[in-house]
Amino acid sequence: MTPVDTESARPLEITDLTVEYTSGGYAVRPLDGFSARVESGELVLLLGASGCGKTTLLSALAAILTPTSGSIRLGDFEVIGLKGSALTRYRRETVGVVFQAFNLVPSLTALENVMLPMRAAGIATRAARERATELLEQVGLGERMTHKPGSMSGGQQQRVAIARALVQEPKILLADEPIASLDLRNATIVMDSLRRINKEDGITVICNLHLLQTARDYCDRIIGMRKGVVVFDGPPAELTEAMAREIYGGGDPGDEEVELALTATSAPRDEAAEVRTGTG
Numbered sequence: 001m002t003p004v005d006t007e008s009a010r011p012l013e014i015t016d017l018t019v020e021y022t023s024g025g026y027a028v029r030p031l032d033g034f035s036a037r038v039e040s041g042e043l044v045l046l047l048g049a050s051g052c053g054k055t056t057l058l059s060a061l062a063a064i065l066t067p068t069s070g071s072i073r074l075g076d077f078e079v080i081g082l083k084g085s086a087l088t089r090y091r092r093e094t095v096g097v098v099f100q101a102f103n104l105v106p107s108l109t110a111l112e113n114v115m116l117p118m119r120a121a122g123i124a125t126r127a128a129r130e131r132a133t134e135l136l137e138q139v140g141l142g143e144r145m146t147h148k149p150g151s152m153s154g155g156q157q158q159r160v161a162i163a164r165a166l167v168q169e170p171k172i173l174l175a176d177e178p179i180a181s182l183d184l185r186n187a188t189i190v191m192d193s194l195r196r197i198n199k200e201d202g203i204t205v206i207c208n209l210h211l212l213q214t215a216r217d218y219c220d221r222i223i224g225m226r227k228g229v230v231v232f233d234g235p236p237a238e239l240t241e242a243m244a245r246e247i248y249g250g251g252d253p254g255d256e257e258v259e260l261a262l263t264a265t266s267a268p269r270d271e272a273a274e275v276r277t278g279t280g
């Protein structure tokens, strides 16, 4: 029997998570008592209409924002309220984050972008270069290391961002709509990379999506959110058409946005992202 790595074998337990803002005298609650337990090594896709609280949830899990109430426990430690060096370590070593906008530095090559967090953490150039090379090879970009973001496709840029998020060997990878601005081919490559990272490296992956079919294709478990709470949690096969409509706000049949989310295999091509040109 292989020894259990207790560091990485901790479940993530989210209980009654609430985030409230006051805006123009009204309370807005992007999270309104969200609860779920994610086992170590799971790949979970969070599905929900725009505005249902997906980004807020990932931001709370990444300790980028502090929820109003509730708890986020990783094994026996509480994430909410972490301070100082414990907070820095959590953000640096426990969670990796990938955003829809890749947030790469345009003037740096793919290799330099991946090396950046290691340089910031004081890791020697040579070791950082070796690790960055290995990570870029893992996401299938071994041939593109000297390319700058402006000369790469959206899918390639997103994979550079994924490699960068893996630098510190996070236990949990949080991806916020990583394929929203990609065409079908690039979306498939990026989702395949996420799945491989999950299966081969055993990293827990929690990924926001708004498209049903992609969620169905890529995971064993979907959490459906609506208005800040869980309305579905189970395998794709159990997600009925009626439940999917419920997730998307019980939209009337024919509602264009809802129909697209239910039927599209990928987001429509975002021209702005595709024609993005290099500035450096």
Ligand SMILES: Nc1ncnc2c1ncn2[C@@H]1O[C@H](COP(=O)(O)OP(=O)(O)O)[C@@H](O)[C@H]1O
Pocket: 021, 023, 028, 029, 030, 048, 049, 050, 051, 052, 053, 054, 055, 056, 057
């Ligand atoms: N800082 C904030 N102040 C006020 N309202 C916010 C703030 N952040 C998010 N919201 C609101 O919370 C809701 C959920 O937002 P978000 O988590 O971004 O949803 P999603 O990622 O599912 O589209 C939205 O209605 C949004 O306007």
Ligand SMILES: [Mg+2]
Pocket: 054, 055, 056, 177
């Ligand atoms: Mg969002």
